[in-house]
Amino acid sequence: MEKESSPPCPNTVAIRRNPHRKARATPSSACPQVPTTSSSSAVVSSFPIQEILSMDVPILDPKHHKPKPFDCASENLRVFLRIRPLVPSKFFGKSGGFGEQIARSRGKNVWPQKPVKKNSARESSANTKRKTNEVCISVNDSHSVTLSPPLLLQGVKRIKSEVYGGFSYVFASDSSQEEVYQKMVNPLVEDFLKGKSGMLAAMGPSGSGKTHTVFGSPREPGMLTLALQQIFKSVERIASDSLRSFCISIFEIRSESGKGEKLYDLSPNGAELIMQQSTIKGLQEVNVSNAGQAESFLTQAMLKRVTATTNSNSQSSRSQCIINIRRVADNAILDIIDLAGAERERRTGNQGVRLLESNFINNTSMVFGLCLRSLLEHQKNPKRPLQKHFQNSLLTRYLRDYLEGKKRMALILTVKSGEEDYFDTTYVLRQASPFMKIKFDNLEEPCNKRHSQSLCRAEKPKKMKFSGPDDSAIEKGNTTEDGDCFSGQGCLKALKSNGGEQAQEERKHQILQNFNKALWNVLKQHRDKLKEAENEIQSLRENLKVEKARWRELEKELGDFKSRCTCSQESSVEVTSVGTDRNFDPQDDLNGLESSAVDTVQSNMDLYSSNFEASECKCTSEKFDSTPKQDQKTNVELRSSTVRASECNNFSKESSRQDQDVISPSQEEFAPIGHTAADALDGEPRTEKPEELKDQTPRIDSLPKPKEPKRRLMPASNALLNFAFLDINDDIEKPKGIRGGKKVGADERKRTPGTITLLRLIHGN
Ligand SMILES: Nc1ncnc2c1ncn2[C@@H]1O[C@H](COP(=O)(O)OP(=O)(O)OP(=O)(O)O)[C@@H](O)[C@H]1O
Numbered sequence: 025m026e027k028e029s030s031p032p033c034p035n036t037v038a039i040r041r042n043p044h045r046k047a048r049a050t051p052s053s054a055c056p057q058v059p060t061t062s063s064s065s066a067v068v069s070s071f072p073i074q075e076i077l078s079m080d081v082p083i084l085d086p087k088h089h090k091p092k093p094f095d096c097a098s099e100n101l102r103v104f105l106r107i108r109p110l111v112p113s114k115f116f117g118k119s120g121g122f123g124e125q126i127a128r129s130r131g132k133n134v135w136p137q138k139p140v141k142k143n144s145a146r147e148s149s150a151n152t153k154r155k156t157n158e159v160c161i162s163v164n165d166s167h168s169v170t171l172s173p174p175l176l177l178q179g180v181k182r183i184k185s186e187v188y189g190g191f192s193y194v195f196a197s198d199s200s201q202e203e204v205y206q207k208m209v210n211p212l213v214e215d216f217l218k219g220k221s222g223m224l225a226a227m228g229p230s231g232s233g234k235t236h237t238v239f240g241s242p243r244e245p246g247m248l249t250l251a252l253q254q255i256f257k258s259v260e261r262i263a264s265d266s267l268r269s270f271c272i273s274i275f276e277i278r279s280e281s282g283k284g285e286k287l288y289d290l291s292p293n294g295a296e297l298i299m300q301q302s303t304i305k306g307l308q309e310v311n312v313s314n315a316g317q318a319e320s321f322l323t324q325a326m327l328k329r330v331t332a333t334t335n336s337n338s339q340s341s342r343s344q345c346i347i348n349i350r351r352v353a354d355n356a357i358l359d360i361i362d363l364a365g366a367e368r369e370r371r372t373g374n375q376g377v378r379l380l381e382s383n384f385i386n387n388t389s390m391v392f393g394l395c396l397r398s399l400l401e402h403q404k405n406p407k408r409p410l411q412k413h414f415q416n417s418l419l420t421r422y423l424r425d426y427l428e429g430k431k432r433m434a435l436i437l438t439v440k441s442g443e444e445d446y447f448d449t450t451y452v453l454r455q456a457s458p459f460m461k462i463k464f465d466n467l468e469e470p471c472n473k474r475h476s477q478s479l480c481r482a483e484k485p486k487k488m489k490f491s492g493p494d495d496s497a498i499e500k501g502n503t504t505e506d507g508d509c510f511s512g513q514g515c516l517k518a519l520k521s522n523g524g525e526q527a528q529e530e531r532k533h534q535i536l537q538n539f540n541k542a543l544w545n546v547l548k549q550h551r552d553k554l555k556e557a558e559n560e561i562q563s564l565r566e567n568l569k570v571e572k573a574r575w576r577e578l579e580k581e582l583g584d585f586k587s588r589c590t591c592s593q594e595s596s597v598e599v600t601s602v603g604t605d606r607n608f609d610p611q612d613d614l615n616g617l618e619s620s621a622v623d624t625v626q627s628n629m630d631l632y633s634s635n636f637e638a639s640e641c642k643c644t645s646e647k648f649d650s651t652p653k654q655d656q657k658t659n660v661e662l663r664s665s666t667v668r669a670s671e672c673n674n675f676s677k678e679s680s681r682q683d684q685d686v687i688s689p690s691q692e693e694f695a696p697i698g699h700t701a702a703d704a705l706d707g708e709p710r711t712e713k714p715e716e717l718k719d720q721t722p723r724i725d726s727l728p729k730p731k732e733p734k735r736r737l738m739p740a741s742n743a744l745l746n747f748a749f750l751d752i753n754d755d756i757e758k759p760k761g762i763r764g765g766k767k768v769g770a771d772e773r774k775r776t777p778g779t780i781t782l783l784r785l786i787h788g789n
Pocket residue numbers: 107108109126127130132197228229230231232233234235236237336337339340341342363364365366438
């Protein structure tokens with residue numbers, strides 16, 4: 025039986041003490057999970073505000089709400105890894121050695137057609153510092169590598185080997201440029217020729233082979249050369265001139281002496297550029313119609329690029345270099361970027377200006393990484409806003425569309441394999457390997473020929489980067505060779521209309537998002553108010569309970585009070601409780617305290633007549649031990665206190681005043697009413713008063729004399745609380761206003777001729 029009832033156990037249980045952030049369940053944006061309560065489903069609970077507020081609001085994405093124009097699947101960011109060959113020191117300095125061949129064949133600042141002399145001495149000395157030929161990275165398969173720390177670190181710091189996988193492809197140190205091109209750049213170029221924009225960025229530590237990969241050498245042409253060759257080869261057979269027409273531009277972002285970033289056009293006549301938002305102003309494009317023209321232009325441009333010698337690289341790039349190839353017909357763009365390599369100060373030994381450059385380079389790399397990380401986190405959890413890190417550097421501002429996942433890009437990580445490069449390599453792999461989970465939605469762009477006429481649409485923002493937000497601002501002078509770049513007037517018109525639609529869509533999307541946010545905030549505010557109100561209700565309920573308990577106590581006390589207070593035949597003292605008469609309910613009091621206060625005052629004041637027959641008035645010896653002060657709600661009505669008039673002759677005005685003070689409801693301490701009244705009549709305390717009462721009863725002569733009795737119209741609440749218990753009526757002296765229209769019975773008038781009222785006592789006249 026037990027086996028049947030127990031839940032099935034999984035074979036293995038993985039327990040993570042500190043679950044990784046990734047381990048958190050991704051909130052479902054489709055349908056929020058409302059906890060099901062099977063047992064309590066019959067009970068109708070209160071409005072489920074908590075559940076509603078804990079729901080995930082799906083962020084409206086216009087892409088998902090408008091009909092998909094193209095049947096495009098989103099693709100992941102492709103991250104490639106290339107390992108630079110470990111050049112043994114013995115080859116350096118030797119004629120014909122491999123390292124020397126590379127050094128001689130490639131000049132950093134020069135397009136491969138014009139190699140420059142290498143500072144082989146420096147390179148040689150730098151590389152001869154290598155003590156071992158051990159490598160820190162080994163290729164497991166075409167998608168993963170193992171990074172092993174140097175033996176020294178393994179022993180001392182107990183650092184273990186790590187496996188990094190998931191790369192689109194891993195290029196081993198012996199891989200050729202052609203191989204890299206075919207696997208990595210060829211798909212991008214093919215897409216570009218179909219009208220899709222794309223970007224390839226090379227990133228990695230200084231000296232790891234980024235520039236070599238992008239620009240290559242005459243013997244080993246890089247990705248850019250190979251791409252241009254493929255592009256022009258593929259359009260050779262196309263008859264249309266516009267389809268064979270491409271524009272190229274090249275610029276760099278650098279920081280001179282660490283004084284902020286600057287943009288420079290590297291084209292022969294280029295100058296400093298300005299960036300407004302994500303748009304570069306004044307960049308010159310060169311219209312090229314064959315690969316030769318393009319290479320010639322780029323060779324000249326590379327001569328202008330800034331390089332310097334560092335410990336890591338004899339010809340280290342000190343700037344971010346961006347090459348932009350644009351197809352005139354459809355405005356598709358292919359960006360190829362050679363980033364400056366991240367540098368560790370200890371490794372490069374940079375000082376002064378070089379160090380400031382290092383800071384700029386590292387900062388740009390960091391911002392670039394932050395943008396991609398933010399994009400990744402945003403894609404994982406759409407509730408997280410996409411941080412605007414791109415604003416922090418010119419490079420990322422320019423690449424905004426890519427870094428926000430709107431256009432596809434590929435990354436090639438270049439690493440060095442020497443054991444002394446372990447930390448640099450680890451840093452790059454740790455930083456960049458998560459980026460391969462980034463997705464790009466290609467919905468902005470056409471995916472097949474059927475929609476090739478709409479190619480311009482996605483390129484509007486990119487085009488603006490060169491020519492400003494307004495198409496009318498396109499300067500023909502920006503095209504150096506001829507005006508063919510912008511000869512497609514129909515294309516421009518299409519751009520305008522399509523761009524307008526896109527802008528409208530984006531605006532709608534923004535409005536909806538803002539509306540969602542506002543609605544959400546309002547709901548939250550309501551929830552808070554609801555909570556406050558609930559708390560208030562709770563406290564009121566508690567108060568009510570307390571009041572009820574108190575009321576019962578007081579009722580009980582009143583009962584005691586009644587039972588102990590008796591009068592002789594002549595003097596009858598009726599003690600009633602107003603609360604008892606009207607069946608006092610604290611709940612009612614809470615509800616209608618104000619209105620009942622007025623009624624009570626009136627009724628009490630109507631009963632405020634007392635007839636004293638002094639001769640026959642005899643108070644019992646029972647003491648009044650109740651403390652009126654304790655009960656502000658107990659209104660004691662002395663309906664008829666008859667005192668014989670003959671025995672009241674000596675009742676002077678003065679004593680009345682004193683008595684008023686004694687029995688005044690405003691007094692803090694109250695003497696027993698009947699007792700005090702009798703004392704007042706006699707002028708001194710009665711002998712039959714019990715002993716214990718003597719101490720408690722305030723003596724008239726000991727009380728402070730009132731300076732001048734004041735007539736005050738007391739607030740209704742005070743009257744309710746304080747006067748009500750003195751319900752001794754006086755037909756003669758009762759003020760009209762206080763009587764409130766309540767008639768005193770004729771028989772009562774008869775029984776109380778010539779009475780002295782307590783009202784007179786109280787008011788002193
Ligand atoms: N795959 C490779 N095969 C042969 N030589 C290479 C390879 N990668 C790089 N090198 C050589 O290594 C040296 C440094 O390469 P490169 O200048 O491309 O590094 P980098 O990453 O651009 O450095 P920096 O960021 O400092 O500019 C160069 O002499 C280059 O020829």
